[in-house]
Amino acid sequence: MSGSEAAPDAEPEAAPESESFTGQSVRRFEDRRILTGEAEYIHDKAPEGTLELALVRSVHAHAEIESIDTAKAEDHPDCELVLTAEDLKEHYNPQPCGLNGFEEWSLADGKVRFAGEPIAAVVARDRYAAEDVAELVNVRYDKLPPVAGASEARKDEVLVHEDEGTNVPDSEHLTFGDPGIAFEEADHVVEGEYSWGRVSGVPLETAGAVAEYDPEGDTFHIDCNIQLHTLVDDTVFETLGYDPDDVYINVPPDVGGSFGTKIAIHRYVNLVAMASHQLGGTPVKFVEDRVENLQGGDVHCSERDYRVRLAVDDDGTMRGLDVFFTDDFGAWPHYPINQVLKPLSVLTNSYHIDHAEYEYELVLTNKTAQTAYRGFGVDPHHYALEMVVDEAARELGMDPTEFRRQNLIDPDQMPYVLPSKNVYDSGDYPEALRRIEAMIEDERDGGLLDPEVVAEKRKEGKYRGTQPSVVIEPGVSGSDWTDRQRSDRDALADRTPDDADELPEHLRAEVAEDGTVRAYLATDSSGQGHQTLVAQLLADELGILPSDVAVDYLDSVDAPTEYGSAASRMAVMLSGAAEGVGEELRENLVELAADYWGVDPGDVSYRDGGVDRVDGDDRLELSDLADVDAVRLGESGTYAEFDYPHPARDVPEFDEAFARKYPVYPTAAYGANAPIVEVDVNTGEVDILEFYTVRDCGTMLNPMIVEGQAHGGIAQGIGAALMEEFAYDDNAQPTATTLFEYLLPSIKNVPDIEMDHTVTPSPFTETGAKGVGEGGMIDAPASVATAINAALDPLGVTADRLPFTPDRARRRLREAGVGPGTDGEGGDAVTDGGGSGRGSHDGRFDHADSAGGDRR
Amino acid sequence: MSVDDTPQTEPPTEEISLTVNGETVSAEVEPRLKLSDFLRREQGLRGVRVGCEHGVCGACTVLVDGKGVKSCLMLAVQADGSEITTVEGLTGDGGALHPIQEAFHETHALQCGFCTSGFVVATKELLEENPDPDRDAIEHGLADNVCRCTGYQNIYEAVERAADYADEGSHGGGDG
Numbered sequence A: 001m002s003g004s005e006a007a008p009d010a011e012p013e014a015a016p017e018s019e020s021f022t023g024q025s026v027r028r029f030e031d032r033r034i035l036t037g038e039a040e041y042i043h044d045k046a047p048e049g050t051l052e053l054a055l056v057r058s059v060h061a062h063a064e065i066e067s068i069d070t071a072k073a074e075d076h077p078d079c080e081l082v083l084t085a086e087d088l089k090e091h092y093n094p095q096p097c098g099l100n101g102f103e104e105w106s107l108a109d110g111k112v113r114f115a116g117e118p119i120a121a122v123v124a125r126d127r128y129a130a131e132d133v134a135e136l137v138n139v140r141y142d143k144l145p146p147v148a149g150a151s152e153a154r155k156d157e158v159l160v161h162e163d164e165g166t167n168v169p170d171s172e173h174l175t176f177g178d179p180g181i182a183f184e185e186a187d188h189v190v191e192g193e194y195s196w197g198r199v200s201g202v203p204l205e206t207a208g209a210v211a212e213y214d215p216e217g218d219t220f221h222i223d224c225n226i227q228l229h230t231l232v233d234d235t236v237f238e239t240l241g242y243d244p245d246d247v248y249i250n251v252p253p254d255v256g257g258s259f260g261t262k263i264a265i266h267r268y269v270n271l272v273a274m275a276s277h278q279l280g281g282t283p284v285k286f287v288e289d290r291v292e293n294l295q296g297g298d299v300h301c302s303e304r305d306y307r308v309r310l311a312v313d314d315d316g317t318m319r320g321l322d323v324f325f326t327d328d329f330g331a332w333p334h335y336p337i338n339q340v341l342k343p344l345s346v347l348t349n350s351y352h353i354d355h356a357e358y359e360y361e362l363v364l365t366n367k368t369a370q371t372a373y374r375g376f377g378v379d380p381h382h383y384a385l386e387m388v389v390d391e392a393a394r395e396l397g398m399d400p401t402e403f404r405r406q407n408l409i410d411p412d413q414m415p416y417v418l419p420s421k422n423v424y425d426s427g428d429y430p431e432a433l434r435r436i437e438a439m440i441e442d443e444r445d446g447g448l449l450d451p452e453v454v455a456e457k458r459k460e461g462k463y464r465g466t467q468p469s470v471v472i473e474p475g476v477s478g479s480d481w482t483d484r485q486r487s488d489r490d491a492l493a494d495r496t497p498d499d500a501d502e503l504p505e506h507l508r509a510e511v512a513e514d515g516t517v518r519a520y521l522a523t524d525s526s527g528q529g530h531q532t533l534v535a536q537l538l539a540d541e542l543g544i545l546p547s548d549v550a551v552d553y554l555d556s557v558d559a560p561t562e563y564g565s566a567a568s569r570m571a572v573m574l575s576g577a578a579e580g581v582g583e584e585l586r587e588n589l590v591e592l593a594a595d596y597w598g599v600d601p602g603d604v605s606y607r608d609g610g611v612d613r614v615d616g617d618d619r620l621e622l623s624d625l626a627d628v629d630a631v632r633l634g635e636s637g638t639y640a641e642f643d644y645p646h647p648a649r650d651v652p653e654f655d656e657a658f659a660r661k662y663p664v665y666p667t668a669a670y671g672a673n674a675p676i677v678e679v680d681v682n683t684g685e686v687d688i689l690e691f692y693t694v695r696d697c698g699t700m701l702n703p704m705i706v707e708g709q710a711h712g713g714i715a716q717g718i719g720a721a722l723m724e725e726f727a728y729d730d731n732a733q734p735t736a737t738t739l740f741e742y743l744l745p746s747i748k749n750v751p752d753i754e755m756d757h758t759v760t761p762s763p764f765t766e767t768g769a770k771g772v773g774e775g776g777m778i779d780a781p782a783s784v785a786t787a788i789n790a791a792l793d794p795l796g797v798t799a800d801r802l803p804f805t806p807d808r809a810r811r812r813l814r815e816a817g818v819g820p821g822t823d824g825e826g827g828d829a830v831t832d833g834g835g836s837g838r839g840s841h842d843g844r845f846d847h848a849d850s851a852g853g854d855r856r
Numbered sequence B: 001m002s003v004d005d006t007p008q009t010e011p012p013t014e015e016i017s018l019t020v021n022g023e024t025v026s027a028e029v030e031p032r033l034k035l036s037d038f039l040r041r042e043q044g045l046r047g048v049r050v051g052c053e054h055g056v057c058g059a060c061t062v063l064v065d066g067k068g069v070k071s072c073l074m075l076a077v078q079a080d081g082s083e084i085t086t087v088e089g090l091t092g093d094g095g096a097l098h099p100i101q102e103a104f105h106e107t108h109a110l111q112c113g114f115c116t117s118g119f120v121v122a123t124k125e126l127l128e129e130n131p132d133p134d135r136d137a138i139e140h141g142l143a144d145n146v147c148r149c150t151g152y153q154n155i156y157e158a159v160e161r162a163a164d165y166a167d168e169g170s171h172g173g174g175d176g
């Protein structure tokens, strides 16, 4: 029996039966080097003679630096160099920030603004010695009162940046349609407050960089695991004060995860570069340790307090949506800051709602800065929106699934222009909802959700529930809108779509001597399998095997500025680029062969890894063509490059979004989830018994990789919903500085994920693929939270604060009068539709005291 | 590694001798040197990954006398006299993948791969103790290793497939 179980998700690397490799689960070329331990991550890089850097970090959250005494450190025989802000200011520039007007040095200048902020850098022969030296640096502080949360910071009593004059340096209030009328006329206005805890990607590999200054060429050569190295290299070369062409940033092919977080590791990159520069070119390396990463690595993400209102009619029609939130960005508004705007791309999620208001405040506090994390601010938005949808269903006394179904955008409305001007490309949301309901049908009848089982479990204090919904993942972000917060927003009304400047995706390919093909990516990877994907795509383009395509990476100087691997972009951008470069290469090869034979290009044709004469007389294989090209003068005939333009540029429906700099995301993948949760009301623990999901990302280029992305995203979503949080105490001291406190989901916390797919190709992309990288993280938290609402509905408790940790759950249950041992409460399995509705409200929020307060 | 060490900085060292992936190794090490750093830096076994250095993530897992150990929590001097296996020790002659490595590849049980060495080594220990683990046993056996990318789904499959391969092996290559 054994030996024949070719799993559907694991096709061999041989020639396919079907006509193409694209669409098949081609196994990854990245795997072998990783599995054997040969993969070289940044932690493994150490050129001959490399010295190591360690940082002295602030112990206080907010303080003036009175003095930094480095004498003892400098006297240590192992000390090679000590740097403070004073040295930096003599030779370099401040780091570019996400908002104009902030002057941030790579080491704290005069004042520290978060616990863990680097104050001095020391260099020694290795990390052990460097840490010895760092301990000898003596910093004297004059403590200032810290600001530990957004609600407090908004009062502006203590300023994180005095020059700014406020802790809210950026905010916007946008109105779409006529929400005023919608809210006035609707039968009900439902309102809720929801909080999203400070989370982040926490990849298993921490940040690292090795820099070598070349005194002869006056150039820098930097290996590091920064994400988007062709886009954010300005955070390095501008800080160093060099031209982009003099700072070579190279990212190893293997990066141990990023999930957006390594976009903002420029502080470390700058410091090793400066140190090597100061040492006349000795290579200097820094690898962040885990405590540094969690406490002061500039890598936290969204921490939001929401107030959301939904205007609904008695018949269940959603009429208007009103969203207000604050986002605690920590001490510096690091690039990127547009996570507060990305939710506009999916403003009403899967629901048809014509009128909406959207307002945010970006708040500064004494915490380590935010950067991007998978989902990029959409995850908390969907969570808050799905929470208020549940609230509205309760108020209306409607079944929450029916209420959702009734308001879903219909397939006939596709492509669907949102009030906020982004466009959903395609999708059948009612079908997705039907599919997910069908999937859990068995569970309701003899399974985990069988009414008898549910009633029996309640007697033990275990409440089960699930809540299907359809959640949209915006994909393939445009680049032009991303600097909206640094633009003159008043001038945007006068723009035309042509004013938008989009970055294309660059790809190169050339035929090597042996007839194999070498491709060069202008983006970096961190585990997504881009090398495999491009090998698959180009194999199809050129009629060869994926194993005949080797894929390499360009450094920041060689590559043009482009966006890179973020925002669920690569499947779409790389397939467009591969198609373009394939076509170009085929054309060049045809010309080369025609020239060689001395015939007209029309008399030859490209076929399966070679060029034929149409008269059937002769054929040149790729290796022959490489030989021909090698001895030929003039431009290479075996090389091609292509810049794939952003796919939304050709779609007129996006014109208004482009002109106004609203988020442009031309693909809308989606997931319909139904996690079955069980809440133990005695312990507050939430157990996910099974996670059902139906997903649609259009055409799947490599289903194995697509499913892997969804699995990983869902696991991170579960972490955000139930476990993970960078909490701070009242002194703004971080309380999660190790993985004992910042809890990552283990194999015990992630349930079986039962996954099904529908395929609705995108009309806007070359292959019909949609962006898929962020999916699970975008939809799972909302799904887990609403499943908890369903489970605890009889008790009138909701998951109004994520992560819904056991102690938070117990607090809510206690407030609802459910104490340990009160297993009689709600024991009769009655679904009580009333009770917890909040009643109607007129008018918008009083922002002075809204959104935030009790974050417990 | 170190250059001009002056007498007063000469760190104290101890002599250790141990077996690493089948080869006898002797070295002078600082008592404070972590086993993970000894293997990575001095033995060039960079497949030993370091994800937390405080014993939670399991990326640094190696076998010490057949038992899974987090090498970031052990000092090199403590490993004196023991037998150590890292992920590099699993790969066969000519680079042939070990059935566990092969199973991880076939089932897509790795993405960024930073946790993978630890999982492969932990799986080896698990399968040696329990050649036919059910899902609970897998969960128990791998509970000390964190993967941030895969959501663990395919790791279950990898372990099950590796167990099948081992089974086939012991039956002389399968029963047809």
Ligand code: FES
Binding pocket: B049, B050, B051, B052, B053, B054, B055, B056, B057, B058, B059, B060, B061, B070, B071, B072, B073
């Ligand atoms: S590095 Fe040893 S357990 Fe994380």
Ligand code: FES
Binding pocket: A204, A256, A257, A527, B109, B110, B111, B112, B113, B114, B115, B116, B146, B147, B148, B149, B150
């Ligand atoms: S594959 Fe990235 S941590 Fe496991």
